[in-house]
Amino acid sequence: MNWIKTLNSPDLLLDACSINKDQASYQVFNPYTNKALCSVANLSVEQIKHSISAAQTAQPEWAKKSATERAERLMSWFDKVIAAKDDLAKIMTLEQGKPLQESAGEVEYGASFIKWFAEEGKRTYGKHIPAPKNGQQIVTIKQPVGVAAAITPWNFPIAMITRKAAPALAAGCAFIARPASQTPLSALAIAELAYQAGIPKSLFQVVTSDDAKAIGKLFTSHPSIKKISFTGSTQVGQQLMAQAAEQMQKVSLELGGNAPFVVFDDADLDAAVKGAIACKFRNAGQTCICANRFYVHDNIYEAFVQKFIDQVAELTIGDGSQEKVDIGPLINEQALDAAEEKVNTAVKHGAKLKLGGQRDTDHPQCFAATVLTEVAHDNPIMTDEIFAPIAPICRFNDPDEIIDWCNDTQYGLASYFYSRDINKIWKVAQALEYGMVGINEGLISNPVAPFGGVKHSGIGREGGSEGIEEYLETKYLCFGGLG
Ligand code: NAP
Numbered sequence: 001m002n003w004i005k006t007l008n009s010p011d012l013l014l015d016a017c018s019i020n021k022d023q024a025s026y027q028v029f030n031p032y033t034n035k036a037l038c039s040v041a042n043l044s045v046e047q048i049k050h051s052i053s054a055a056q057t058a059q060p061e062w063a064k065k066s067a068t069e070r071a072e073r074l075m076s077w078f079d080k081v082i083a084a085k086d087d088l089a090k091i092m093t094l095e096q097g098k099p100l101q102e103s104a105g106e107v108e109y110g111a112s113f114i115k116w117f118a119e120e121g122k123r124t125y126g127k128h129i130p131a132p133k134n135g136q137q138i139v140t141i142k143q144p145v146g147v148a149a150a151i152t153p154w155n156f157p158i159a160m161i162t163r164k165a166a167p168a169l170a171a172g173c174a175f176i177a178r179p180a181s182q183t184p185l186s187a188l189a190i191a192e193l194a195y196q197a198g199i200p201k202s203l204f205q206v207v208t209s210d211d212a213k214a215i216g217k218l219f220t221s222h223p224s225i226k227k228i229s230f231t232g233s234t235q236v237g238q239q240l241m242a243q244a245a246e247q248m249q250k251v252s253l254e255l256g257g258n259a260p261f262v263v264f265d266d267a268d269l270d271a272a273v274k275g276a277i278a279c280k281f282r283n284a285g286q287t288c289i290c291a292n293r294f295y296v297h298d299n300i301y302e303a304f305v306q307k308f309i310d311q312v313a314e315l316t317i318g319d320g321s322q323e324k325v326d327i328g329p330l331i332n333e334q335a336l337d338a339a340e341e342k343v344n345t346a347v348k349h350g351a352k353l354k355l356g357g358q359r360d361t362d363h364p365q366c367f368a369a370t371v372l373t374e375v376a377h378d379n380p381i382m383t384d385e386i387f388a389p390i391a392p393i394c395r396f397n398d399p400d401e402i403i404d405w406c407n408d409t410q411y412g413l414a415s416y417f418y419s420r421d422i423n424k425i426w427k428v429a430q431a432l433e434y435g436m437v438g439i440n441e442g443l444i445s446n447p448v449a450p451f452g453g454v455k456h457s458g459i460g461r462e463g464g465s466e467g468i469e470e471y472l473e474t475k476y477l478c479f480g481g482l483g
């Protein structure tokens with residue numbers, strides 16, 4: 001707890017981490033040191049039912065406010081998040097492990113959704129539709145769905161909440177978030193800032209619990225919850241969608257990915273290497289849109305691999321709280337074991353280990369930046385979601401076959417390719433069965449664009465003008481008997 005007092009604003013967490021002795025709690029750990037940071041409330045299903053009732057009571061009042069007033073509160077929240085950037089980044093690095101500069105980047109990225117949806121909330125337009133007969137007028141209006149609930153993952157402890165909470169609140173919904181059990185602190189801190197900005201406590205709630213399954217069941221079975229938004233694995237997303245059918249809830253799912261990163265022989269090689277590194281190694285490879293498998297054309301394969309290895313070897317591994325660290329710890333022991341296992345299996349299937357391949361000797365909670373070459377398209381490492389700093393590189397020759405290889409997966413979240421041929425660019429971009437395509441660009445996330453996947457990568461979009469639609473119902477009004 002002492003570290004909380006060293007924050008510029010200890011009030012971001014002091015209340016949430018001062019647990020009443022009658023309240024069950026669980027400990028939150030620093031993944032780099034494996035030491036406990038503090039405890040948070042382990043709320044029971046009964047307690048969360050009270051939270052849902054309070055949210056339901058608060059929602060109509062909030063929906064009655066003008067879009068401008070809601071926007072003002074959201075903008076005040078945005079300002080407070082930006083002002084607290086250093087504290088929030090510190091909290092995030094401590095509980096999640098990502099390097100401080102990446103955490104600060106996520107705070108800005110997370111805040112950008114608040115600003116974007118503060119504005120989008122003013123533009124939830126309906127329509128006037130020409131009626132098919134005289135004496136009628138047809139109009140559509142948009143209304144908030146009611147109470148929305150979300151379950152979010154540990155890899156983006158702030159952005160995965162604001163990307164959902166901001167459109168929900170802007171639309172006039174109440175919002176309850178259950179953050180991943182490993183990373184509740186960032187979520188509690190941004191909720192505190194929302195309250196300081198005048199967003200009512202019962203309207204926006206962060207409920208902490210280490211029993212994800214029970215909370216998932218509660219959210220999907222509760223009649224007051226009209227919308228469930230989930231970011232996490234495909235397997236859990238499928239379960240939640242099946243459960244949500246009971247109450248016919250609206251569902252948004254942002255799930256797993258298996259992003260291909262293709263470098264054609266007409267690409268700008270330096271730009272491709274730079275994009276590949278940014279895309280693969282941020283957050284120690286633990287993002288759903290990280291490049292998962294690299295395909296490099298035979299004509300430039302050796303040149304690309306050499307440049308890539310030279311630059312990956314320069315990445316600094318260690319404690320994310322320290323300056324100049326590029327790759328922090330993986331989230332837990334299982335993730336480290338899984339990464340080691342994936343490399344070993346890939347090598348057994350013929351891949352050549354060129355760099356890394358195991359836990360870092362000086363920083364045992366970190367996995368060394370790893371490069372595998374001569375990886376066949378059917379090597380298991382090309383089909384699994386890696387979620388670690390491991391880059392498998394495959395050679396290709398046939399520019400048509402490569403599209404089939406890219407699409408040869410159940411996933412369809414992000415994809416990337418580098419080329420300078422406009423005809424090829426248009427053809428490949430259209431043929432890729434993915435929700436998002438980075439063309440000569442390795443970093444594609446921003447608030448203005450619709451983020452989301454197809455196939456087993458999800459349903460719905462977050463960000464852009466589409467993101468707020470997920471929290472709105474369209475109502476059709478038919479005025480009859482008009483002169
Ligand atoms: P996960 O196991 O599905 O966990 C995600 C969240 O779901 C956590 O809050 C977790 O709680 C909770 N959860 C686990 N089992 C549950 C259940 N039976 N019912 C309800 N909730 C449950 O995923 P993960 O492995 O931690 O996260 C990585 C996955 O998320 C990857 O597949 C990645 O691609 C995906 N992801 C997708 C996006 C996107 O936008 N598409 C963004 C980020 C991550 P606990 O923390 O208590 O386990």
